[in-house]
Structure formats: structure tokens, C-alpha cells
Amino acid sequence: MSHFKTLAIHAGQQPDPTYGAVVPPIFQSSTYAFRAPGEARTFDYSRSGNPTRHALETCLAALEGGTNGFAFSTGMAAETTVLMLFQPGDSILVHNDIYGGTYRLFNTVFRQAGLNPEFVDLRDPAALRAAITPQTKAIWIETPTNPLMNLVDLAAVAQEAGSNGLITICDNTFLSPYFQRPLSLGIDVVVHSTTKYINGHSDVVGGAAIVGRVDLAQRIGYLQNALGTVQAPSDCALVLRGIRTLAIRMEEHNRNALRVAHWLEAHPKVEAVLHPGLPSHPQHALAQRQMSGYGGTFSFKVRGGREEVFRLLRSTRLFTLAESLGGVESLIEHPRTMTHASLAPEILDRMGITENVVRVSVGIEDADDLVEDLTTAFKAV
Numbered sequence: 001m002s003h004f005k006t007l008a009i010h011a012g013q014q015p016d017p018t019y020g021a022v023v024p025p026i027f028q029s030s031t032y033a034f035r036a037p038g039e040a041r042t043f044d045y046s047r048s049g050n051p052t053r054h055a056l057e058t059c060l061a062a063l064e065g066g067t068n069g070f071a072f073s074t075g076m077a078a079e080t081t082v083l084m085l086f087q088p089g090d091s092i093l094v095h096n097d098i099y100g101g102t103y104r105l106f107n108t109v110f111r112q113a114g115l116n117p118e119f120v121d122l123r124d125p126a127a128l129r130a131a132i133t134p135q136t137k138a139i140w141i142e143t144p145t146n147p148l149m150n151l152v153d154l155a156a157v158a159q160e161a162g163s164n165g166l167i168t169i170c171d172n173t174f175l176s177p178y179f180q181r182p183l184s185l186g187i188d189v190v191v192h193s194t195t196k197y198i199n200g201h202s203d204v205v206g207g208a209a210i211v212g213r214v215d216l217a218q219r220i221g222y223l224q225n226a227l228g229t230v231q232a233p234s235d236c237a238l239v240l241r242g243i244r245t246l247a248i249r250m251e252e253h254n255r256n257a258l259r260v261a262h263w264l265e266a267h268p269k270v271e272a273v274l275h276p277g278l279p280s281h282p283q284h285a286l287a288q289r290q291m292s293g294y295g296g297t298f299s300f301k302v303r304g305g306r307e308e309v310f311r312l313l314r315s316t317r318l319f320t321l322a323e324s325l326g327g328v329e330s331l332i333e334h335p336r337t338m339t340h341a342s343l344a345p346e347i348l349d350r351m352g353i354t355e356n357v358v359r360v361s362v363g364i365e366d367a368d369d370l371v372e373d374l375t376t377a378f379k380a381v
């Protein structure tokens with residue numbers, strides 16, 4: 001039992017010993033009876049451990065090829081918990097093109113707590129090497145990046161980090177472990193917003209961290225319990241249900257997104273398509289080496305500016321105008337005024353998130369219907 005599709009359905013999910021329930025029950029209990037004074041059973045209190053959460057955490061660890069998984073109430077709770085590994089005065093090198101919420105967490109909350117995030121273009125090995133100081137303790141990576149779909153070479157960064165004793169953390173939300181397994185490339189900690197592909201049905205917010213090192217597992221497990229950033233059992237059950245179809249969903253997202261990307265690339269009203277699966281992507285070779293697929297989310301640039309983009313966004317019927325990504329339904333959004341609106345205009349300009357960038361999360365509807373929806377919508381542009 002070692003293949004992804006089998007692990008997704010069976011890891012952590014053996015029939016329940018009491019009644020033989022095939023689906024892990026939702027253990028909606030905050031506390032557990034001791035056998036006798038001083039004799040706790042496997043679980044004693046649901047912040048510290050819960051059987052439904054344990055099933056999910058075991059499955060997550062198996063899918064990422066790690067030893068331990070941890071489920072959190074949101075992606076941000078997972079990130080917060082992992083960042084509590086560090087001390088005031090520690091410096092963390094952060095890829096300069098990351099999810100807006102992660103940027104905000106670093107730049108306000110953790111900077112105030114004494115951590116020093118230093119934003120570096122981790123695509124440039126010389127810039128990475130030059131940024132490492134004696135205070136540097138970790139490197140934070142997101143690849144592909146949101147919304148520009150730039151890639152960071154995980155194996156190269158992990159090697160540089162390893163020779164400097166730094167912890168590497170990779171946000172793997174965009175691809176899920178089905179298409180990218182950072183631990184196998186030398187990364188120490190994987191974090192996820194399970195809100196996205198891992199749950200996949202847009203009905204839960206959740207987060208995860210997965211590690212392959214005993215020392216990190218102990219420290220993150222301690223923090224998860226001490227901070228209380230855990231995911232509720234009913235939400236764990238929903239995420240676990242989503243995971244059982246992760247493989248087939250990702251295949252379908254990937255196929256549909258590539259179809260839409262190729263169609264967009266040929267459209268006269270499209271200036272560029274930012275999709276690592278296209279030969280036109282500047283890091284297409286790295287994509288083929290590091291990822292086994294491209295997922296369902298990518299961006300494109302409309303010829304024109306905000307006015308043209310808003311006309312497009314007002315005119316789609318199947319693609320719903322909404323933030324988030326990774327659900328079975330197709331979504332479309334304008335990063336500049338929606339997901340990335342919390343970033344200052346200078347930062348957006350520097351990153352290249354211009355007014356004409358549109359991001360789509362391509363769902364698993366019929367691809368013909370998706371292309372037809374965009375065909376009609378572009379007529380309004």
C-alpha cells in the first residue's frame with residue numbers, strides 16, 4: 001500500500017474497531033474517560049488529540065511522504081503555528097512573491113513579535129546566498145506563486161539551506177501532494193491551506209503542516225497543543241472525505257486548466273498566459289522536473305487595463321467571481337482588487353500584479369462549457 005491513490009483512501013482510515021464503521025466516525029467529544037487514575041487511554045482531551053483528526057493527520061503525512069501531519073483550523077493557523085518555532089531576533093528569508101495573507105502575517109504580526117522577514121527573489125541563487133546572515137534561521141517558499149505562477153527550485157534552495165543549517169518551509173497549497181512533494185526534494189516542512197485542493201469542495205477552511213523529521217514533529221506537535229490552533233473533528237472528516245477523490249480531481253483540474261490556457265493563449269484579446277505547463281512559461285523546464293502536473297489555477301493578462309478586465313469579470317456565467325481556489329467549481333478573480341488588495345500599490349507594481357492580471361481556478365466542469373463561457377464573456381471586452 002504505497003501508491004498515492006491507495007493511500008488517499010486507506011491511510012489512517014482502517015475500519016473503526018468498535019462497530020467496524022468503514023468511514024472514520026466523527027468523534028464529537030471534547031474529553032475521554034480515563035481507565036483509572038493516572039491511566040489515560042490513547043486520547044485524553046480533544047485539543048491534544050482527537051481520533052478523527054488523527055485519521056486526517058495520518059493520511060496527510062502519508063500523502064506528502066512525511067512522518068507526521070498536523071491539521072489546523074485554517075491555513076493561516078498552520079503558518080502561525082510553524083512560525084512560532086522561531087524566536088525574536090531570528091531572520092527568515094521569504095520568497096518575495098507569496099500569498100497576500102502570508103505576506104501580511106510576516107510583515108505585521110510576526111515582525112511586531114520580533115521576527116525579521118527578509119523578502120528575497122529565491123529564483124536567484126546568488127541573491128539567496130547573499131541574503132543569508134548568522135541570524136537567518138529559515139527559508140519560506142511558495143511555488144508556484146500566487147497569482148503570477150513563478151516557480152522556485154525547491155531542491156536547489158533545500159541544498160543551500162542544508163549547508164547553512166536553515167529550516168525550509170514550503171507552502172504546497174497550489175499543487176497539493178498529488179503534483180508536488182517538497183519533502184522528497186529536501187524541504188523540511190510543508191504547509192497547506194487545505195481549504196483549497198485538499199478539501200476541494202469549498203465547504204471548509206483548514207490548514208496542515210507535514211514534516212519528515214522527528215525533532216520538528218515534536219516541536220510542532222507541542223505548539224499545536226499549546227496554541228490550540230487545531231481543526232475541529234467535523235471539519236477534519238470533511239477534509240478527509242475530500243482527500244479520497246484528490247487524485248482524480250487533480251487530474252481533471254490539470255486537464256481542464258491546460259485546455260483553457262491553450263485556448264486563452266490563442267485569443268487576440270489576451271496579452272499573455274502565465275501557466276507553467278505552457279512551453280512559453282520561462283520556467284517550463286523546471287516545472288517539468290519538479291512537478292508532476294500543474295493543477296487548476298493560473299493567471300492571464302488581458303490586453304488593456306482595469307476597464308477591460310472588469311467587463312470580462314462581469315460577463316462570465318460559469319466562472320463565478322470569487323476569491324479562493326481549488327474547489328470543483330470554476331472561479332475567476334482580479335488579484336489587484338480582490339485577493340491581493342491588502343498589498344500597497346508599489347508592492348503590487350514591483351511584483352508585476354498589474355491591473356490586467358486575471359486569475360482563474362479552473363474547476364472540473366466540462367471543458368467545452370468552460371471555453372464557451374469565456375468565448376461569450378470575451379465578446380463583451
Ligand SMILES: *Cc1c(COP(=O)(O)O)cnc(C)c1O
Nearest residue numbers: 074075076099173193195205206
Ligand atoms: C488560501 C491560502 C492560504 C491561507 O489559507 P486559509 O485556509 O485561507 O487560512 C495560504 N497559502 C496559500 C497559497 C493560499 O492559497
